[in-house]
Amino acid sequence: MSISKALTIAGSDSGGGAGIQADLKTFQELNVYGMSAITAITAQNTLGVHGVFPLTAEAVVQQIEAIGSDLGADAIKTGMLFNSEIIEAVSEQIKIFNWSKVIVDPVMIAKGGASLLQDEAVEAVKNHLLPLALIVTPNIPEAEVLTGMKIHTLDDRRAAAEILHSLGVKNVVIKGGHVENENQLVDLLYDGTEFSYFSSERIETKNTHGTGCTFAAAITAEMAKGNTVYHSVETAVSFIQEAIKEDLEIGQGHGPTNHWAYQQKKRQSLHVE
Numbered sequence: 001m002s003i004s005k006a007l008t009i010a011g012s013d014s015g016g017g018a019g020i021q022a023d024l025k026t027f028q029e030l031n032v033y034g035m036s037a038i039t040a041i042t043a044q045n046t047l048g049v050h051g052v053f054p055l056t057a058e059a060v061v062q063q064i065e066a067i068g069s070d071l072g073a074d075a076i077k078t079g080m081l082f083n084s085e086i087i088e089a090v091s092e093q094i095k096i097f098n099w100s101k102v103i104v105d106p107v108m109i110a111k112g113g114a115s116l117l118q119d120e121a122v123e124a125v126k127n128h129l130l131p132l133a134l135i136v137t138p139n140i141p142e143a144e145v146l147t148g149m150k151i152h153t154l155d156d157r158r159a160a161a162e163i164l165h166s167l168g169v170k171n172v173v174i175k176g177g178h179v180e181n182e183n184q185l186v187d188l189l190y191d192g193t194e195f196s197y198f199s200s201e202r203i204e205t206k207n208t209h210g211t212g213c214t215f216a217a218a219i220t221a222e223m224a225k226g227n228t229v230y231h232s233v234e235t236a237v238s239f240i241q242e243a244i245k246e247d248l249e250i251g252q253g254h255g256p257t258n259h260w261a262y263q264q265k266k267r268q269s270l271h272v273e
């Protein structure tokens with residue numbers, strides 16, 4: 001049996017809803033063997049981020065080397081990378097191991113407002129990491145920072161996607177969760193030639209901690225299994241919709257999504273047929 005393997009290079013979320021915890025749960029639910037290289041430890045719960053403790057670039061490199069020199073990986077996801085030293089070191093390792101299925105989730109600000117990427121590191125994301133990315137998955141605020149433009153309309157999102165593509169990313173997904181007062185959320189995919197739109201009903205819930213991490217991890221798992229970019233995004237949209245719909249009412253603040261909801265629904269539908 002061939003085992004699909006995915007590596008997440010991201011921060012640890014002690015609350016389990018985002019970061020490498022969300023990524024590994026998502027990989028597992030999609031039958032992909034998950035591995036992790038931790039970039040920073042965050043003391044986090046549903047009320048916010050209470051502490052950020054970045055690791056050294058060397059500590060990140062050694063974790064990646066340990067995986068690349070033995071287990072290998074079919075797809076790589078980068079999440080919180082925090083500073084330019086880590087970003088440059090990770091970019092170097094991606095080149096050394098010649099990894100091509102690289103999904104960059106350009107994590108900048110946690111939903112509670114805590115900074116997960118130093119301002120000085122944005123240029124490093126653009127100059128070092130994006131040229132190596134097969135897919136980049138910014139939310140709207142992240143796309144605004146990376147492109148320097150304001151994004152209010154779908155036309156703006158298309159323009160921003162073209163700018164990000166010009167920075168070397170082969171496929172751009174601009175996520176739609178941050179659009180205010182719209183019942184339909186649209187995730188836009190641009191492959192350098194055409195735009196695709198994945199529309200979802202907005203689910204009224206406060207429990208959206210880790211939606212972006214989970215979404216990008218689902219794309220990574222599907223890419224690790226050899227699926228196309230379009231199919232991987234399509235599956236990730238379904239995965240995150242179920243994860244939000246069956247959200248977990250735990251903690252006193254913004255709770256996590258439900259990482260087992262997607263498979264649970266598939267098993268239930270099999271029993272019905």
Ligand SMILES: Nc1ncnc2c1ncn2[C@@H]1O[C@H](COP(=O)(O)OP(=O)(O)O)[C@@H](O)[C@H]1O
Nearest residue numbers: 139175176177178185201202203211212215240
């Ligand atoms: N309230 C919601 N209802 C339905 N889908 C949502 C909701 N919030 C986010 N999503 C979906 O979750 C995914 C992550 O988007 P977003 O929340 O914008 O990312 P991030 O967590 O990086 O800010 C996207 O597919 C988006 O459409």
Ligand SMILES: Cc1ncc(COP(=O)(O)O)c(N)n1
Nearest residue numbers: 011018019110210211212213
């Ligand atoms: C360690 C870590 N990484 C990423 C996020 C972003 O989470 P979200 O997906 O809600 O934007 C987070 N809150 N913590």
